[in-house]
Amino acid sequence: MVQKELKRPRGRPRAYDPDDALVQATESFWHAGFAGTSLDALSAATGMNRPSLYGAFGDKRELYLAALDRYVEVSRADMVRALSDDVPIAAGLQRVYDGALALYFAKPEAPLGCFLIGTAATEAAVDARVRAKLGTGLRELTRTFEARFRAGRKNGEIPPGTDPVLLAEMAGAVLHSIALRARAGDSRPSLQAFSRAAVKLLCGAARPRRRTKGSAR
Amino acid sequence: MVQKELKRPRGRPRAYDPDDALVQATESFWHAGFAGTSLDALSAATGMNRPSLYGAFGDKRELYLAALDRYVEVSRADMVRALSDDVPIAAGLQRVYDGALALYFAKPEAPLGCFLIGTAATEAAVDARVRAKLGTGLRELTRTFEARFRAGRKNGEIPPGTDPVLLAEMAGAVLHSIALRARAGDSRPSLQAFSRAAVKLLCGAARPRRRTKGSAR
DNA sequence: TGATTTATGTACCAGTCTGTACAATAATGG
DNA sequence: CCATTATTGTACAGACTGGTACATAAATCA
Numbered sequence: 202m203v204q205k206e207l208k209r210p211r212g213r214p215r216a217y218d219p220d221d222a223l224v225q226a227t228e229s230f231w232h233a234g235f236a237g238t239s240l241d242a243l244s245a246a247t248g249m250n251r252p253s254l255y256g257a258f259g260d261k262r263e264l265y266l267a268a269l270d271r272y273v274e275v276s277r278a279d280m281v282r283a284l285s286d287d288v289p290i291a292a293g294l295q296r297v298y299d300g301a302l303a304l305y306f307a308k309p310e311a312p313l314g315c316f317l318i319g320t321a322a323t324e325a326a327v328d329a330r331v332r333a334k335l336g337t338g339l340r341e342l343t344r345t346f347e348a349r350f351r352a353g354r355k356n357g358e359i360p361p362g363t364d365p366v367l368l369a370e371m372a373g374a375v376l377h378s379i380a381l382r383a384r385a386g387d388s389r390p391s392l393q394a395f396s397r398a399a400v401k402l403l404c405g406a407a408r409p410r411r412r413t414k415g416s417a418r
Numbered sequence: 419m420v421q422k423e424l425k426r427p428r429g430r431p432r433a434y435d436p437d438d439a440l441v442q443a444t445e446s447f448w449h450a451g452f453a454g455t456s457l458d459a460l461s462a463a464t465g466m467n468r469p470s471l472y473g474a475f476g477d478k479r480e481l482y483l484a485a486l487d488r489y490v491e492v493s494r495a496d497m498v499r500a501l502s503d504d505v506p507i508a509a510g511l512q513r514v515y516d517g518a519l520a521l522y523f524a525k526p527e528a529p530l531g532c533f534l535i536g537t538a539a540t541e542a543a544v545d546a547r548v549r550a551k552l553g554t555g556l557r558e559l560t561r562t563f564e565a566r567f568r569a570g571r572k573n574g575e576i577p578p579g580t581d582p583v584l585l586a587e588m589a590g591a592v593l594h595s596i597a598l599r600a601r602a603g604d605s606r607p608s609l610q611a612f613s614r615a616a617v618k619l620l621c622g623a624a625r626p627r628r629r630t631k632g633s634a635r
Numbered sequence: 636t637g638a639t640t641t642a643t644g645t646a647c648c649a650g651t652c653t654g655t656a657c658a659a660t661a662a663t664g665g
Numbered sequence: 666c667c668a669t670t671a672t673t674g675t676a677c678a679g680a681c682t683g684g685t686a687c688a689t690a691a692a693t694c695a
Contacts, residue, residue: 212641213691234540236453240683250644251684261683313543318598323451323540325601326530336602367615371588374595374616378587381535381594384542385553398584399591429671430661457653467674468654478653 219257222247226258227268231316235265235324235331266330272316273338280342284349290358291404293349294372298396301376305383314384318377343373359404368403375399436474439464443475444485448533452482452541452548483547489533490555497559501566507575508621510566511589515613518593522600531601535594560590576621585620592616 229238229246240261244251258264283296306312313319317338325332347369353359359368379392446455446463457478461468475481500513523529530536534555542549564586570576576585596609 209693210641211639211693213643213693215642231543233544234451234453236451237540237544239681241681252645252686253643255684256642311543314539319539319543322531322536322598322601323454325603326448326528326536327450327454332601332603336599336604339599339602364615367612367619370595370612371592371616371619374591375588377595377598378591381539381598382553382556384539384549385556386542386549387553395584395587398581399588402584402588426663427671428663428669430663430673432672456651458651469656469675470673472654473672 215253217247217249217253217257222249222257223264223267223271226264227272227316230265230268230320231313232311234320235262262328262330265324266334269317269321269331269334269338273334273341276317276338277341277345280345284345286349286352286356290349290353291400294346294400294404295396297346297372298376298379298400299393301379302383302389302392302396305380306389312383312386312389314382315380318380319384339373339377342376343369346372371403375403432470432474434464434466434470434474439466439474440481440484440488443481444489444533447482447485447537448530449528451537452479479545479547482541483551486534486538486548486551486555490551490558493534493555494558494562497562501562503566503569503573507566507570508617511563511617511621512614514589515593515596515617516610518596519600519606519609519613522597523606529600529603529606531599532597535597536601556590556594559593560586563589588620592620 225246225248226243229242232238233242238261240251240254243254243261243264247254249257254264258267279300280297283300284290284293288296301315305314317335321331321335321338325335347365350359350363350365350368350372354361354363354365359365375396379396382392383389442463442465443460446459449455450459455478457468457471460471460478460481464471466474471481475484496517497514500517501507501510505513518532522531534552538548538552538555542552564582567576567580567582567585567589571578571580571582576582592613596613599609600606
């Protein structure tokens with residue numbers, strides 16, 4: 202559908218796919234962090250030799266920043282999809298957490314948690330651009346939660362007295378905690394259980410109080 | 419009170435204080451992470467030359483692990499103190515968060531967040547011992563919350579139907595989020611506001627629902 | 636086909652990294 | 666005062682670091 206090479210560029214064709222290479226580079230950084238990932242490792246992971254890396258992405262830092270950008274954008278899009286208005290808030294929240302867990306445990310032998318939280322946090326103290334991307338990335342995700350809670354308040358899904366900003370921050374905090382704990386070695390079932398309880402608390406605490414027992418599905 | 423040099427050891431005396439040096443090393447790691455901190459930096463920060471560092475702590479990794487241990491122990495002790503039973507739960511929780519913020523913003527020009535969360539998360543994926551320390555560290559803090567909630571349930575501070583494990587995990591999640599967001603550049607007042615709202619939510623949601631306005635002290 | 640353009644592969648540079656060998660130093664024990 | 670012990674300071678080894686210069690290869694354009 203999408204036409205890729207309407208017109209071939211002039212010189213020798215690339216031996217790699219830039220998007221693919223960025224994904225591979227992301228996985229390398231995801232595993233060992235920015236400082237812990239060498240250009241040799243990036244070269245091996247992407248299949249590109251060093252000069253090609255520089256030609257395509259600039260230096261190591263620029264490549265890392267590009268990887269962060271892509272990751273945040275994909276995560277945001279996934280969240281928006283999971284939180285779609287035609288699913289009740291609690292179910293949407295749970296979909297976000299389930300999706301996150303699937304990503305964080307994608308490599309079952311070595312759970313990596315969240316790429317942004319797991320690697321950019323360290324670099325943020327040293328590199329202002331990383332700090333900015335980490336900050337805006339986290340805020341974007343929180344704001345996605347907030348938008349859903351706000352819509353839910355308008356819908357009547359959530360009583361008018363509740364604060365969508367606070368609920369969004371709490372939902373974000375749960376996500377942060379899961380991301381971190383996955384990388385810290387906590388088991389997936391335990392985090393899944395936590396996420397379910399947290400959803401119940403956040404969506405239950407928001408309403409006028411009712412029985413928790415015997416709720417359908 | 420504590421006698422330090424009841425008997426001087428045999429050889430040439432040390433030119434440094436081991437505890438002090440560990441604190442200095444911690445600050446270095448706190449800033450740039452494990453991989454980002456060189457032995458030269460550690461040497462400069464501690465005032466010890468390389469062979470002394472090796473003699474005192476072993477290699478760089480061992481030194482980092484010792485720094486993590488000390489940090490977790492101090493944090494745990496601070497938390498236990500803040501959550502003492504003779505202060506209401508909500509106030510105790512708030513003391514924990516206020517203390518954390520004071521620590522995370524100790525260097526106002528460059529907020530470093532939490533040492534454990536900010537640096538060990540990155541290294542955890544590569545180093546099993548760091549992962550273990552991160553995991554047990556986080557769990558210890560959460561269990562400290564849990565103990566306080568459990569005591570509060572026994573006291574009547576919190577209704578018997580609530581789950582202390584969940585509340586502790588939520589309180590921990592708020593702490594994790596604050597730690598992260600401090601390092602991501604969020605302002606201290608915004609995080610303080612978040613912590614206050616979170617305390618209200620966690621301690622308010624736990625009780626049978628009542629007015630928030632006009633509660634004494 | 637030959638000129639042009641772009642990307643690749645090799646090889647390398649200068650600097651930095653972690654860790655250590657070794658001599659000098661400063662204390663104690665007899 | 667000399668032997669012993671432990672730490673310090675210097676200097677260095679060997680590996681690895683990020684980044685680049687340069688010749689080669691593969692495509693298009695005329």
